[in-house]
Amino acid sequence: MNIFAILSELEKTDPEVFERFDSRRRVFKHMTGFGKTLAASALPLALGSIFNKAYGQTTSAPSVNDVLNFALKLEYLESYFYDAGLGVAGSTATAAQTTFRALFSATNLSALDKIRTDEANHVKYLATALGANAIAAPARTQFDFTGGKGSGTGPFADVFLNPATFLAVAQSLEDTGVRAYKGGAPYLMSNKDVLTAALNIHSVEARHASRLRTMRRAGANNNTASAVAPAGTTEAGRNASPKSWISGKDNGGASPTQTAPIYDAGTAPSYTPTGITFPAEDNVTQGGVNLQTALSSLNFPTLAFSEAFDEPLPVPTVSAIASTFTITGSTLFS
Amino acid sequence: MSKITQNGTDEAEFAKPLYVPIKRRSFFMYAGATAGATALLLAGCKDEDNNVAAPTTPGMVSVGTGDVGVLNYAYALEQLEAGFYTQVRTGTYYTGLAATSAEKQILDDLYYHEVIHREFFKAAITAAAPTQIIKALEPDFSKIDFNSRTSVLGTAKAFEDLGVAAYNGAGRYIQSAQYLVIAGKIVSVEARHAAIIRDLVAEASFVDSDVVAIGSTGLELSKEPSVVVATANTFLKDGSKLDVSGIK
Numbered sequence: 362m363n364i365f366a367i368l369s370e371l372e373k374t375d376p377e378v379f380e381r382f383d384s385r386r387r388v389f390k391h392m393t394g395f396g397k398t399l400a401a402s403a404l405p406l407a408l409g410s411i412f413n414k415a416y417g418q419t420t421s422a423p424s425v426n427d428v429l430n431f432a433l434k435l436e437y438l439e440s441y442f443y444d445a446g447l448g449v450a451g452s453t454a455t456a457a458q459t460t461f462r463a464l465f466s467a468t469n470l471s472a473l474d475k476i477r478t479d480e481a482n483h484v485k486y487l488a489t490a491l492g493a494n495a496i497a498a499p500a501r502t503q504f505d506f507t508g509g510k511g512s513g514t515g516p517f518a519d520v521f522l523n524p525a526t527f528l529a530v531a532q533s534l535e536d537t538g539v540r541a542y543k544g545g546a547p548y549l550m551s552n553k554d555v556l557t558a559a560l561n562i563h564s565v566e567a568r569h570a571s572r573l574r575t576m577r578r579a580g581a582n583n584n585t586a587s588a589v590a591p592a593g594t595t596e597a598g599r600n601a602s603p604k605s606w607i608s609g610k611d612n613g614g615a616s617p618t619q620t621a622p623i624y625d626a627g628t629a630p631s632y633t634p635t636g637i638t639f640p641a642e643d644n645v646t647q648g649g650v651n652l653q654t655a656l657s658s659l660n661f662p663t664l665a666f667s668e669a670f671d672e673p674l675p676v677p678t679v680s681a682i683a684s685t686f687t688i689t690g691s692t693l694f695s
Numbered sequence: 696m697s698k699i700t701q702n703g704t705d706e707a708e709f710a711k712p713l714y715v716p717i718k719r720r721s722f723f724m725y726a727g728a729t730a731g732a733t734a735l736l737l738a739g740c741k742d743e744d745n746n747v748a749a750p751t752t753p754g755m756v757s758v759g760t761g762d763v764g765v766l767n768y769a770y771a772l773e774q775l776e777a778g779f780y781t782q783v784r785t786g787t788y789y790t791g792l793a794a795t796s797a798e799k800q801i802l803d804d805l806y807y808h809e810v811i812h813r814e815f816f817k818a819a820i821t822a823a824a825p826t827q828i829i830k831a832l833e834p835d836f837s838k839i840d841f842n843s844r845t846s847v848l849g850t851a852k853a854f855e856d857l858g859v860a861a862y863n864g865a866g867r868y869i870q871s872a873q874y875l876v877i878a879g880k881i882v883s884v885e886a887r888h889a890a891i892i893r894d895l896v897a898e899a900s901f902v903d904s905d906v907v908a909i910g911s912t913g914l915e916l917s918k919e920p921s922v923v924v925a926t927a928n929t930f931l932k933d934g935s936k937l938d939v940s941g942i943k
Contacts, residue, residue: 472899475909479902482913543879547872560863560882561914565907567883568915571890572901587894590797604804605891606884636873648819648877656814665807669815670880 422632423676425552426494428545431676432559433487433496434693435541438683439534440484441501443477446521450478457521464524466584469576476531476569483562490558503691506530508619511688516619524581528573529615535570536607536614537623537682542566543673544627547634567671571605577615578602596643596664607671608664609643619685627678639675643667752938759827760941762874763820765865767829768920769878770816771937772861775930776854777813778834780806783851786841798895805851805888812881832935848896855889856906857926858882863917868942886915 423431446461447470448454454462462470488495509515520526542563549556578601579586592602596609603611607624614620627639640646645653645666653666674682684694758767783789783802792799820828840846862882869875890901908914920939928936 468898472901475899475902478909479907479913482909482911486912486914539883543876543883546866546875546879550869550872550875553867557863557867557917558914560866560879561917563879564859564863564882564886564915565902565913567886568890568901568907571887572894572899574887575891575894585898587891587898588797590795590800605801606804606808606887634872637876647815647880648873650815650818652811652815655818656811659810659814661807661811665804666811668804669808669811669884671883672880673876 421630423545423548425549425555426491428548428559429487429491429555430494430496431679432542432545432562433484433491434499435538435679435683436480436483436487437499438504438686439538440477440480441504442506442530442534442686443473443480445501445504445506446527447473447477450474450481461521461524461527464581466582466586468584469581469586472572472576473531476535476572479565479569483565486558486562490555499691499693503688503693504686505688506686508685511690516616525577528577528581529620532570532573532577532603532615533620533623534686535566535573537674537679538566539563539570539671540623540627540674541676541679543671544639544675544679546673547637574603574605578604594662604668606668607642608668610641622678622682627674630675630677633675637673639678640672642672644670644672752940754934755936755938756829756832756934757938757941758829760943762870763824763827764939764942765869765878766816766820766874767827768865768937768939768942769862769881770813770820771829771832772858772923772927773809773813773816774832775834775927776858777806777809778832779836779839779850779854779930780809782836782839782841783847786843786847788842788844788847801891801895802851805892808884808888830935832937833932834935835930835932838929848892851892852889852896853926855885855892857918857923858885859889859906859915860918861920861923863915864919864923865942868920 444450446458448458448462465473488498505511505513505515506520507513507515507517509518517526517530520530542559546556546559546563549559575586575589576583578591579589583589591604592598596612599608599611600613600615600617603615610621610624614624624642626641629637629639633639645651647670652669653663656666680694684691687693756771758764758771780802784806789799789802792802817828839850859882862878862885866875866878869878889906893900893903893906902909904910906916908916920942924937924939931937
């Protein structure tokens with residue numbers, strides 16, 4: 362068996378074969394084992410696994426439909442969340458939902474109902490756009506918004522009883538959505554109309570996130586949430602009193618044990634286009650330039666440089682975050 | 696799929712002969728130098744754009760074509776926003792705000808963010824296409840009363856909403872995935888701005904029907920460049936008005 366002959370043959374049909382290997386440096390790590398530990402008879406198997414790594418990963422960039430279906434899953438997650446807490450629009454709220462709604466100020470409840478409507482419309486829009494290719498609507502029982510994986514007693518056990526917890530989870534979901542759409546956009550470039558639609562959802566999610574942050578720092582029962590300033594000037598106060606945008610890493614977000622990954626760096630899948638990275642939200646380097654350094658003469662607050670840019674997240678990282686809210690055994694985000 | 700653990704020593708030792716190729720080396724060389732990296736980032740569009748004559752309308756500022764055209768377009772809008780918030784800071788509405796007030800802190804942050812956006816585009820375009828960057832535009836803010844809360848917040852709302860609609864509408868004209876992501880990094884911050892400014896004007900109006908199709912799809916109502924500049928040009932002096940016909 363001549364590995365190099367195989368590679369050479371492969372190069373005739375795929376001129377990029379060596380580049381594939383080159384860009385997958387880890388593959389070569391496996392080849393080190395050849396001489397040392399693998400018997401000749403094991404070679405074909407090992408070789409197969411190398412090609413799998415070189416090709417399996419590079420060819421698994423999501424298609425337009427993949428991205429849209431992933432977005433649809435996230436929209437189901439969000440839509441079901443608001444429905445569960447506030448009641449499905451147009452249906453009679455349960456006694457528990459009615460009690461819960463009364464805990465929010467009138468302007469905040471109006472804001473939440475608008476967000477709920479948007480999310481339900483996003484579900485409908487994406488499902489319609491995908492048509493027969495759309496995933497089936499997941500059962501509402503697939504989700505546990507307490508983060509308890511089905512027990513209903515997770516870290517957010519009072520999510521539909523305590524408005525502060527509800528807003529904390531809502532902010533976390535919306536901020537995740539913003540990063541997810543940003544990460545998905547490059548894979549939609551082949552269809553400009555779909556890309557534009559996704560961008561038009563992306564900014565609406567950002568508007569939602571901003572409003573939820575405003576409500577969180579003012580308190581759920583405040584009727585003039587926008588009049589309340591964030592507490593303090595450092596990132597340390599941002600867990601409970603966020604700005605309307607992400608400042609640094611927001612000190613880990615609303616509930617750092619669960620929400621820190623929402624503001625942290627993502628792990629780039631091997632198919633990620635050249636030059637696209639998934640830094641944490643406190644990133645200050647854009648287009649290769651450290652703005653904090655390059656623009657130091659402005660004497661702006663340090664945090665302003667990270668606040669001015671949001672960052673994308675890739676599908677695997679978003680899936681891991683989203684699976685916080687699915688039950689054990691659910692394959693929705695696996 | 697098997698998980699591969701990275702072991703630096705092993706890998707480095709083995710990988711060297713096979714894989715130290717020049718390509719990767721020089722990439723890191725570029726990445727180390729900030730100006731070089733930006734040039735690298737923008738290099739993709741430079742050549743082809745140089746071959747396309749940018750449309751020009753006498754007395755107007757053409758943003759150019761291709762990705763540089765979109766970047767110049769974004770740079771122009773960020774110039775407007777940054778210029779606006781800079782001037783806000785001189786009016787009695789802003790100067791009369793208590794230091795601890797939400798409005799003061801919000802307007803301060805918006806000023807920082809928009810100036811950073813403007814300077815980012817200036818640096819990025821200068822590094823990549825120094826002959827194609829548009830000039831510093833002269834704004835016309837004569838219709839704005841910087842001493843009036845209503846006028847300042849009303850204009851801020853118009854600018855932020857316009858910015859979001861503009862970035863969303865221009866996304867389809869971007870050819871490089873990297874620029875698309877950079878535009879995405881900025882537009883969501885603009886959307887966050889728009890939401891809080893709208894809430895300051897009217898509590899909980901952050902996704903009203905003038906900006907989001909709230910009754911149907913829940914999508915932002917994005918705008919084509921030609922529509923955006925019709926509004927933007929009313930805030931620019933003669934000689935600084937924008938021609939975006941090269942973006943297509």
